[in-house]
Amino acid sequence: MIVTALAVPFVIGLLLMVGRARVSGPVAAAIGAAAMTVSLLLYALVWEGRDVVSGEVDTSWIEPLGARLHLGVTAVSWPFLLMTAFIGVLCCLWLVARDTAPALVGLVLVISASSLGVFSSLDLLLFFVFFELALIPMWFVIAWFGTGDGTRRAATRFLLFTVAGSALVLVGIVVIGLDGGLQVDETVTGSLAAAVLVCLGFAVKTPIVPLHTWLPDAHSTAPTVGSVLLAAVFLKLGTYGLILFAPLMDRFADVAPYLAIAGVVGIVWSGFACYGQDDLKRLVAYSSIGHMGFVVLAISTRSDVGLAAAVFGSVAHGLITGLLFFTAGSLKDRFGTASMAAIGRGLYGRTPWLAVTFVLAAVASLGLPGLAGFWGELLSLRAAYEIGDVLTKPVAWTALALALVGVALTTAYFVRAIRLVAQGEPVEQDADRDLDRREAVVLGALVVAVLVLGLWPAPILDLFEPFTVVAGVAR
Amino acid sequence: MNIPIDWSLVAPAVIVMVGALVALLVDAFYPRRTWLGSGLPSTGALVVAGVLAHVHRDDIGRLSFALVAIILVGSLFVVVASNIMNFETAMPPGEFHFLLMSAAAGAVLMVVARDLVTLVISLELLSLPSIALVGLRQGDKVAIRSAWTFFLASVVSTAITLMGISLLYGVTGSLDYVEIREALASPEVPQSVVAVAVVLTLVGLLFKLGAVPFHVWIPDTYVGTSVMVAGFLSAVSKAAALGALLILVNVAFPYAYGTWQPLLAVVAAVTMTIGNIGALRQSDAIGLLAWSSIAQAGFLIAPSVALLTTEGLTAPVQYLAVYALANLVAFAALSVVLRLRGSTRIDELKGMVRTDPWMGIPLVFAALTLAGFPPAVIGLVTKYVVIRPVVDSDHVWLAVVMGVNVMLGLAYYLRLVVTLCDQPDGEPYVSPSPPVSVRIAKTTVLLGTAGLIALSAWPDLLLRHLP
Numbered sequence: 001m002i003v004t005a006l007a008v009p010f011v012i013g014l015l016l017m018v019g020r021a022r023v024s025g026p027v028a029a030a031i032g033a034a035a036m037t038v039s040l041l042l043y044a045l046v047w048e049g050r051d052v053v054s055g056e057v058d059t060s061w062i063e064p065l066g067a068r069l070h071l072g073v074t075a076v077s078w079p080f081l082l083m084t085a086f087i088g089v090l091c092c093l094w095l096v097a098r099d100t101a102p103a104l105v106g107l108v109l110v111i112s113a114s115s116l117g118v119f120s121s122l123d124l125l126l127f128f129v130f131f132e133l134a135l136i137p138m139w140f141v142i143a144w145f146g147t148g149d150g151t152r153r154a155a156t157r158f159l160l161f162t163v164a165g166s167a168l169v170l171v172g173i174v175v176i177g178l179d180g181g182l183q184v185d186e187t188v189t190g191s192l193a194a195a196v197l198v199c200l201g202f203a204v205k206t207p208i209v210p211l212h213t214w215l216p217d218a219h220s221t222a223p224t225v226g227s228v229l230l231a232a233v234f235l236k237l238g239t240y241g242l243i244l245f246a247p248l249m250d251r252f253a254d255v256a257p258y259l260a261i262a263g264v265v266g267i268v269w270s271g272f273a274c275y276g277q278d279d280l281k282r283l284v285a286y287s288s289i290g291h292m293g294f295v296v297l298a299i300s301t302r303s304d305v306g307l308a309a310a311v312f313g314s315v316a317h318g319l320i321t322g323l324l325f326f327t328a329g330s331l332k333d334r335f336g337t338a339s340m341a342a343i344g345r346g347l348y349g350r351t352p353w354l355a356v357t358f359v360l361a362a363v364a365s366l367g368l369p370g371l372a373g374f375w376g377e378l379l380s381l382r383a384a385y386e387i388g389d390v391l392t393k394p395v396a397w398t399a400l401a402l403a404l405v406g407v408a409l410t411t412a413y414f415v416r417a418i419r420l421v422a423q424g425e426p427v428e429q430d431a432d433r434d435l436d437r438r439e440a441v442v443l444g445a446l447v448v449a450v451l452v453l454g455l456w457p458a459p460i461l462d463l464f465e466p467f468t469v470v471a472g473v474a475r
Numbered sequence: 476m477n478i479p480i481d482w483s484l485v486a487p488a489v490i491v492m493v494g495a496l497v498a499l500l501v502d503a504f505y506p507r508r509t510w511l512g513s514g515l516p517s518t519g520a521l522v523v524a525g526v527l528a529h530v531h532r533d534d535i536g537r538l539s540f541a542l543v544a545i546i547l548v549g550s551l552f553v554v555v556a557s558n559i560m561n562f563e564t565a566m567p568p569g570e571f572h573f574l575l576m577s578a579a580a581g582a583v584l585m586v587v588a589r590d591l592v593t594l595v596i597s598l599e600l601l602s603l604p605s606i607a608l609v610g611l612r613q614g615d616k617v618a619i620r621s622a623w624t625f626f627l628a629s630v631v632s633t634a635i636t637l638m639g640i641s642l643l644y645g646v647t648g649s650l651d652y653v654e655i656r657e658a659l660a661s662p663e664v665p666q667s668v669v670a671v672a673v674v675l676t677l678v679g680l681l682f683k684l685g686a687v688p689f690h691v692w693i694p695d696t697y698v699g700t701s702v703m704v705a706g707f708l709s710a711v712s713k714a715a716a717l718g719a720l721l722i723l724v725n726v727a728f729p730y731a732y733g734t735w736q737p738l739l740a741v742v743a744a745v746t747m748t749i750g751n752i753g754a755l756r757q758s759d760a761i762g763l764l765a766w767s768s769i770a771q772a773g774f775l776i777a778p779s780v781a782l783l784t785t786e787g788l789t790a791p792v793q794y795l796a797v798y799a800l801a802n803l804v805a806f807a808a809l810s811v812v813l814r815l816r817g818s819t820r821i822d823e824l825k826g827m828v829r830t831d832p833w834m835g836i837p838l839v840f841a842a843l844t845l846a847g848f849p850p851a852v853i854g855l856v857t858k859y860v861v862i863r864p865v866v867d868s869d870h871v872w873l874a875v876v877m878g879v880n881v882m883l884g885l886a887y888y889l890r891l892v893v894t895l896c897d898q899p900d901g902e903p904y905v906s907p908s909p910p911v912s913v914r915i916a917k918t919t920v921l922l923g924t925a926g927l928i929a930l931s932a933w934p935d936l937l938l939r940h941l942p
Contacts, residue, residue, distance in 0.1 A: 064938045065860070133849040140893075156886075163882045164878075167877075167879060167881045170858070174859060174863050
């Protein structure tokens with residue numbers, strides 16, 4: 001079942017790329033959306049409960065290395081998988097427009113499928129293969145379909161940073177593989193080198209300050225679907241990697257304090273960086289660094305609350321940032337730029353539905369209770385307050401204090417953005433146009449998801465309540 | 476000094492040599508000098524040698540057999556793909572095949588050598604014809620200059636190796652690998668002399684591998700000579716040098732561990748870094764492959780820090796097999812490009828995946844294999860394979876250097892890949908109906924690519940059976 005769920009988007013994606021001259025853009029996008037829906041349904045149906053590995057596939061692959069084709073869905077990966085497939089469907093729906101290039105749909109499918117592969121892998125080498133597989137297609141998405149100057153440079157910088165990180169992860173995987181084998185459910189390592197390499201590698205991907213410099217350019221130059229995939233799915237590869245590897249490494253405790261501090265520094269730093277942004281896409285990009293900071297803080301406690309916080313925070317960020325980037329993309333489609341000054345004030349009066357969606361996404365992102373963003377942040381703070389297994393009280397509580405400052409800053413810059421764009425005296429522009437049907441469907445679906453998770457977080461939290469499952473794999 | 480000859484070991488090399496002579500004779504006495512006339516005996520000899528080696532594989536030993544197989548398959552690939560030069564009047568077919576096969580015989584001999592005299596002779600048997608091959612094209616001044624560079628560098632390094640060997644002979648009183656090992660095991664041998672002797676002996680082999688600081692001849696030679704000869708040097712010649720190095724160090728020098736281990740570790744780290752940095756600046760695809768092959772030599776040497784373990788011995792060979800195949804595919808594809816378009820500048824390759832997918836896609840796949848990037852899973856797996864022994868022998872720093880170099884390498888392979896995939900400039904290129912010789916070369920490219928794809932789908936195929 002998992003194999004089918006992976007193969008369908010892969011194969012359809014490749015076919016669309018090969019036969020790009022024979023289909024029109026909207027048809028390709030519709031086919032893509034169908035393929036991702038199949039994948040989403042299969043992943044939803046495969047679930048057998050949180051105490052077992054669902055839909056496990058385990059066959060021999062490279063025996064001399066102890067690598068196996070080992071796929072399965074666990075309590076940790078299931079929310080990530082559903083979120084990724086859901087975002088994949090929406091990206092394809094978004095592309096049902098007249099000027100879509102079929103090749104872009106193909107690339108989106110391949111990227112989504114590779115990410116699904118990462119979340120489904122229970123073998124570290126397989127995990128790594130999928131992890132790398134998505135990168136070059138993403139280069140093409142940014143470089144070929146991006147807008148603005150320097151798309152190639154942004155794409156190359158993104159790729160080289162990520163590959164530098166993943167090369168370190170590869171060395172870390174080698175160390176772990178030598179110590180305990182490559183199977184996630186049985187391996188464990190006492191090596192400090194592995195912990196440092198793996199955490200450093202995923203820190204680039206997540207990203208954690210100061211290894212984030214690839215992110216703003218890549219996110220702001222990429223096309224809308226590229227930004228959405230980067231923020232909603234790619235950053236999650238980093239956090240999921242940390243979540244997956246943390247329990248495998250005994251010496252994670254030595255690295256955790258640095259992770260925690262780097263995470264909260266990221267929260268505060270992104271708050272300041274966002275306050276000065278005029279470009280909406282850049283603003284959302286920088287805000288991602290802050291949200292990832294909360295997730296990293298949660299992971300670094302390596303406690304059960306922290307695990308729940310990290311998973312919930314990642315999924316919520318995926319949906320909310322997806323919504324923000326789709327909204328920003330709508331604005332950019334209309335006004336030709338995502339600059340808040342150029343878009344002008346008073347969207348409430350000019351394009352009410354678009355404005356409401358944007359405001360809802362923004363307040364969700366700043367963590368308003370009742371929306372999805374709230375639970376992830378709250379649980380992260382609780383995890384830091386409870387200190388967890390590996391941090392010390394001074395570190396954890398310092399991090400907590402800084403994170404609280406970050407919460408305030410986040411509120412400040414989003415309120416500023418809302419004031420600049422949505423509120424004020426409307427200044428009509430020719431390009432003012434409210435949501436069309438395609439946008440309404442995509443944004444509406446995300447709004448519903450954000451509301452549901454905000455009002456009823458139980459489906460995800462129940463996976464970890466009473467916070468006993470270790471990394472989702474029942475041992 | 477009486478060195479016995481073990482015919483089961485030498486037979487494949489002899490057959491290859493016979494093939495070389497037949498190729499030359501056919502060319503001399505057959506009035507119409509054709510490529511096929513000397514190509515067919517060469518092909519036949521390589522196949523027979525392969526069969527013979529397979530029959531005697533137990534005598535040859537698993538490791539040497541794997542190396543012999545890589546060398547013979549690589550040479551076969553070069554011989555068949557060289558058909559691309561069929562109509563070049565400046566390239567004499569008889570001499571070309573004779574020299575190529577002689578060098579191949581030297582390469583085979585090198586990896587079955589178990590004493591230093593055989594090693595030096597086979598090293599020369601590989602080097603001298605290679606030098607002539609580089610400068611073979613008549614009236615080509617660049618090629619002759621390249622041959623000169625190659626010749627001078629080669630002579631110097633061989634001289635240094637000979638000095639090392641004479642020192643070793645002085646210390647141990649023997650030229651046989653096993654006897655040298657036993658002599659070095661005794662605590663009475665002067666350690667400083669042994670250290671110098673070991674380092675000097677390895678120089679010749681490191682030179683052939685193109686390791687820093689003996690790498691300068693590589694870009695010059697590869698760019699100056701015909702494309703398939705460069706392919707031969709990068710795949711077969713390197714395979715022989717690496718194989719000889721592995722066997723020599725493993726069999727003869729295990730007790731000089733303290734000397735060669737740090738040496739190889741540093742050489743590997745510096746080689747891959749300098750090779751990659753050099754490749755970043757290239758604007759010609761051949762130059763890029765030349766520098767990248769220096770970097771790859773670093774990856775080949777790195778796992779030999781753990782040479783005394785089984786894995787340290789097999790990992791480089793597995794990496795070598797994949798590297799050689801990918802490199803040959805790339806060189807063969809570029810030779811076709813050069814023939815049809817007249818240039819291998821990277822800019823000229825723009826959009827090849829769209830205009831000429833049968834050559835563009837193999838090039839992309841070969842570049843991804845060399846970079847170690849999926850979908851070329853086998854490239855990634857072999858990278859994993861060579862990092863493993865390095866980590867296992869507690870050289871985590873070297874493993875991190877390798878990781879960083881994977882990133883550096885991707886920077887230029889990516890440039891090649893995206894140029895190939897890009898929108899072509901202007902009118903799409905329409906290849907004229909190519910002569911049979913070009914089709915033969917294209918077929919080898921496609922076969923090689925098929926091999927790489929098969930290995931990517933089933934990496935077990937390689938890792939279980941080789942060596």
